[in-house]
Amino acid sequence: MKRCLMSSLGMMALLTGAVPALGVNPAQAARSTSATASLSAATPQAPIEALYNALDKSEHSTAGVGKRSAMIAPLVDRAFDMEAILKRSIGLHYEHLSSSERSSLITAFRHFTVARYVSTFKPGTDAVFTVVNTIQQDGRTIVHTTIGGKDDPNGTPTPIDYVMAQGPDGWRITDILLDGHISQVAAQRADFKTIFNEKGANGLARSLTTKADDFLRE
Template identity: 70%
Template sequence: MKRCLMFSTGMMALLAAVPTAIAPYSAQAASRSAATAPAAAPSTPQAPIAGLYKALEQSEHSGAGIGKRSAMIAPQVDRAFNMDAILKRSVGLHYDQLSPSERDALITAFKRFTIARYASTFKPGTDATFTVAQSSVDEGRTIVHTTIGNKNDSPESATPIDYVMVQGPDGWRIVDILLDGHISQVAAQRSDFKTIFSQSGASGLARTLTKKADDFLQE
């Protein structure tokens, strides 16, 4: 499970185990609670994560092809992630110098890549299980603690994944993902993104992400 959660460009990251003082609850229950919040402005840090996990559960249980699974996941990815903030930190200072059209194209490619990766990973028969715990504050960051495992595994063997959340005009959004407590998605992908960007610019990075998305979408 841990390997399938890693983006091929190093885009996913892991965080330390959920603190024992934080009692996890199921993603399904959390998503029902989140459904009462405005769609465009999740009212709690957990709400967008619960919505994303619910979509992934539906994807793997749908029996649908990857195109339909992508369509199921896409709205929750759009709602959960602040793609602009993630790309800005991943690309670096040059991101602010992009034209609006270059930035839009890069965000579109990054979003498509993210959706395709999720649809490819959580396919029918995956049998992943999701839990979402309460949020905590660490060094000024709001972090939502979660785990992803397999229904045949013990809870202790589930992979802990934490999300760094920031509240903006559109509600709470993901700005980083942490694996094993310290491996940051943004940090892991920064080297790859900067290298591609320096060699071929925003258009080259967008093409690379589009190609990776196309590869994920082949079933």
């Protein structure tokens, strides 16, 4: 389980995806997110608990990838601050992107995130999700969680921590820490920038979409 999680969540700094592929309109998703913020993100732990509940349902579902994607996508929308992650991953170049380039990147980024979750926590995975507590550390709000399973060596779950920030729509994830300290935004920044520098924003969006589509093939 730990190897699977480290491989899968190691890409989580590239979190998002193609809304059309999931049958969700971006504007509708934004309205839905805002309307449910008080319910889903009132505390730092709330959006993560909701996401974990969706992942648990997905891995115990008999539905295909389309329905499992639709099950997980709204909770990804509520849990992650996609644009904040993109800004940190791309750096100063993000500020010079056109509105259409930003939109394409966010769409592809979301598709990638949802697809990665659907692929990792597929039916029969038998992962166990636990939200432990919330702490203040170095000026950051961090939610400690673990993800374990029956194939964990010595039964030891993998610690997955979330750096949270509070905005108009409630608490959102801005980074994921593996083993309590490995920042996925930082770990992915080099690869992210390499693709961006070689192929531009649209090329990065296409790369993320292609990877996401590969994850969703069963």
